[in-house]
Amino acid sequence: MPSRSKREWREETLRPALERRPERLPAFATESGLEQDAVYAPSDLEEAGFDYRRDLGDPGEAPYTRGVQPNMYRGRLWTMRQYSGYSTAKESNRRYRYLLAQGQTGLSVAFDLPTQLGYDSDNPIAQGEVGKVGAPICHLDDMEELLEGIPLDRVSASMTINATASVLLCLYVAVARKRGVALSELSGTLQNDILKEYIARGTYIYPPQPSMRLVVDVFKHCSAHLPKWNTISVSGYHMREAGATAAQELAFTFANAIEYVGAAVNAGLDVDAFSGRVSFFFAAHNDLFEEAAKFRAARRLWARIMKERFHARSPRSMKLRFHTQTAGVTLTAQQPDNNVVRTTVQALSAVLGGAQSLHVNSRDEALSLPSEESVQLSLRAQQILAHETGVADVADPLGGSYYVEDLTRRLEEAALEHIDRIDALGGAVAALEQGYQMGEIHQAAFRHQMEVEEGRRAIVGVNRYVTGEPPPRGRTGVDREASLRQMARLRRVRAERDGAAAGSALSRLADVARSGDNTVEAILECVESYCTLGEICDVFRGVFGEHRETASV
Amino acid sequence: MLERRRKIRVLVAKPGLDGHDRGAKVIARSLRDAGMEVIYTGIRQTPQMIVEAAVQEDVDVIGLSILSGAHMELFPEILAGLRENGMEDVLLLAGGIIPVEDHEPLGEMGLNGIFGPGSSTKDIVKFIKDTVEERPFS
Numbered sequence: 001m002p003s004r005s006k007r008e009w010r011e012e013t014l015r016p017a018l019e020r021r022p023e024r025l026p027a028f029a030t031e032s033g034l035e036q037d038a039v040y041a042p043s044d045l046e047e048a049g050f051d052y053r054r055d056l057g058d059p060g061e062a063p064y065t066r067g068v069q070p071n072m073y074r075g076r077l078w079t080m081r082q083y084s085g086y087s088t089a090k091e092s093n094r095r096y097r098y099l100l101a102q103g104q105t106g107l108s109v110a111f112d113l114p115t116q117l118g119y120d121s122d123n124p125i126a127q128g129e130v131g132k133v134g135a136p137i138c139h140l141d142d143m144e145e146l147l148e149g150i151p152l153d154r155v156s157a158s159m160t161i162n163a164t165a166s167v168l169l170c171l172y173v174a175v176a177r178k179r180g181v182a183l184s185e186l187s188g189t190l191q192n193d194i195l196k197e198y199i200a201r202g203t204y205i206y207p208p209q210p211s212m213r214l215v216v217d218v219f220k221h222c223s224a225h226l227p228k229w230n231t232i233s234v235s236g237y238h239m240r241e242a243g244a245t246a247a248q249e250l251a252f253t254f255a256n257a258i259e260y261v262g263a264a265v266n267a268g269l270d271v272d273a274f275s276g277r278v279s280f281f282f283a284a285h286n287d288l289f290e291e292a293a294k295f296r297a298a299r300r301l302w303a304r305i306m307k308e309r310f311h312a313r314s315p316r317s318m319k320l321r322f323h324t325q326t327a328g329v330t331l332t333a334q335q336p337d338n339n340v341v342r343t344t345v346q347a348l349s350a351v352l353g354g355a356q357s358l359h360v361n362s363r364d365e366a367l368s369l370p371s372e373e374s375v376q377l378s379l380r381a382q383q384i385l386a387h388e389t390g391v392a393d394v395a396d397p398l399g400g401s402y403y404v405e406d407l408t409r410r411l412e413e414a415a416l417e418h419i420d421r422i423d424a425l426g427g428a429v430a431a432l433e434q435g436y437q438m439g440e441i442h443q444a445a446f447r448h449q450m451e452v453e454e455g456r457r458a459i460v461g462v463n464r465y466v467t468g469e470p471p472p473r474g475r476t477g478v479d480r481e482a483s484l485r486q487m488a489r490l491r492r493v494r495a496e497r498d499g500a501a502a503g504s505a506l507s508r509l510a511d512v513a514r515s516g517d518n519t520v521e522a523i524l525e526c527v528e529s530y531c532t533l534g535e536i537c538d539v540f541r542g543v544f545g546e547h548r549e550t551a552s553v
Numbered sequence: 554m555l556e557r558r559r560k561i562r563v564l565v566a567k568p569g570l571d572g573h574d575r576g577a578k579v580i581a582r583s584l585r586d587a588g589m590e591v592i593y594t595g596i597r598q599t600p601q602m603i604v605e606a607a608v609q610e611d612v613d614v615i616g617l618s619i620l621s622g623a624h625m626e627l628f629p630e631i632l633a634g635l636r637e638n639g640m641e642d643v644l645l646l647a648g649g650i651i652p653v654e655d656h657e658p659l660g661e662m663g664l665n666g667i668f669g670p671g672s673s674t675k676d677i678v679k680f681i682k683d684t685v686e687e688r689p690f691s
Binding site: 113114116117125126128129132133200202329331334366367368369461462470472549550552553 | 595
């Protein structure tokens with residue numbers, strides 16, 4: 001029997017009430033601008049043709065809207081993975097061991113910007129940047145120090161590294177080989193998502209085409225040698241942080257993913273042989289239900305893309321597994337303790353949305369790098385959600401909510417519209433070469449800023465409930481001595497290695513880069529000969545050239 | 554006869570290696586909408602590149618946006634470069650993640666203002682317009 005329509009309710013019940021009690025705002029919309037009705041009812045689902053089997057499926061079953069595991073967090077909680085790294089490899093290692101001792105269940109390595117951009121710590125361009133936003137890793141000794149005492153066969157490591165991803169992967173593998181750890185036991189994730197670097201994050205080195213080749217080289221190498229390694233983490237996070245809406249985050253991420261899968265298939269890989277090792281990374285923003293719906297929509301979209309576009313057969317290829325980080329842009333410098341509340345709600349959206357791993361930002365990150373106490377509080381927020389609130393005990397607890405199902409559908413539809421536009425431009429690479437995604441993101445960011453300044457979008461402590469107190473002091477900078485020690489180590493490694501072996505490894509790498517063969521084995525030989533990251537990337541710069549941004553606003 | 558006056562010229566620059574350009578781009582567009590002439594450098598600019606651009610474009614204002622934490626190393630070089638080129642009068646502003654304890658030393662070095670997270674673009678426009686006189690064409 002069809003349910004009573006919302007129109008009748010609106011006429012008979014809502015309208016008279018509104019005459020006595022008008023609404024707070026002229027119109028209501030989600031954080032991303034999707035219109036919100038006053039309430040959602042069975043009729044909303046009926047009108048949209050909602051079909052449980054087709055649109056949701058049970059947990060662990062296609063299209064995986066309700067989660068990729070049949071019992072979700074009843075079996076295993078999400079991985080609590082706080083992104084960290086700073087100063088030196090040694091200091092970062094100390095932090096990792098501390099976090100693991102506090103109950104963190106996976107590593108997440110932050111590299112400093114010179115490492116992300118393929119510069120050794122003593123390159124003049126690295127001035128002031130060494131050890132600032134992550135650990136500086138230039139050679140095998142640095143990587144050994146970073147991973148000292150960490151059981152590589154038991155702890156999974158996620159590495160936020162893109163333009164230099166294959167070099168850092170080889171360094172990791174070289175440490176495992178030195179220690180005699182079986183490569184088949186290594187588990188972890190390489191971000192290795194270069195396309196979003198051009199769109200939003202900025203740590204690209206080479207032009208898009210050769211960069212795509214390096215990405216695919218990693219896919220190929222890992223499918224043969226590192227079966228438990230996630231070869232890419234296709235990331236919407238940074239595009240969202242740069243200003244994208246929830247639907248754009250989904251669309252731009254999947255448009256990039258479509259390029260990667262397409263490139264791998266074109267390179268001769270069987271789609272089901274590597275797609276199971278493709279993982280994702282999304283932001284968890286403020287709008288609780290919209291974000292939970294976004295994660296559900298993401299799973300459904302990916303399952304459909306893999307099945308319909310790429311004709312994947314293995315369920316594993318269709319299952320979207322993702323990491324989540326709370327939204328850095330929502331952190332305020334004003335009244336920074338408020339950020340604890342924000343990040344907790346954001347983290348809740350990730351859990352309600354079925355994330356596989358989670359990083360919770362720290363309250364002081366709009367001021368400086370986070371303090372140890374703040375990072376610990378972020379980890380505690382995760383532990384409280386996991387163990388005290390009961391939210392992890394039932395799979396997809398929001399499934400069936402009229403509102404959340406409607407949002408899930410609308411986000412999927414909006415994302416598909418953006419994907420269609422990118423397809424029409426020739427795919428994600430062609431679109432970014434035309435500046436399409438960047439323009440869309442910039443428009444959304446500007447709109448957001450104007451809404452805040454005009455008071456149409458509330459931020460407690462910034463444009464509402466403002467107090468005059470100056471922001472508190474943040475953590476003081478990384479000590480300068482540390483970067484001097486880092487440079488001394490680098491000089492020692494260059495002086496003590498077998499120079500001839502290093503030189504011939506680099507020239508073999510140049511040959512391979514020019515030839516079109518897989519670069520990973522050649523990089524591995526370089527790192528095991530103690531070639532530095534900067535030397536390896538200079539070889540690639542020589543062969544591939546460097547990408548220059550066409551700056552526009 | 555009224556003297557023709559040129560628009561306030563602003564260089565929005567991103568020193569350091571970080572790629573977080575959301576703020577820089579929003580500021581650039583807001584200043585342009587407020588009637589200023591804006592030159593945006595793009596990311597990963599060295600101090601030397603920024604000084605060269607400022608000289609070449611003959612700007613009245615430089616807005617530096619940095620989130621990498623390298624400001625204490627890079628800003629002094631930019632200031633020195635501006636002095637060497639006789640551009641000490643240029644209004645030098647900064648935004649991004651700049652911890653409070655660095656504000657005072659940066660002010661002593663010659664930075665004229667810091668607009669951190671949560672700043673309103675209207676306040677920045679007002680600050681620039683109150684400080685910089687539109688000057689005649691030279």
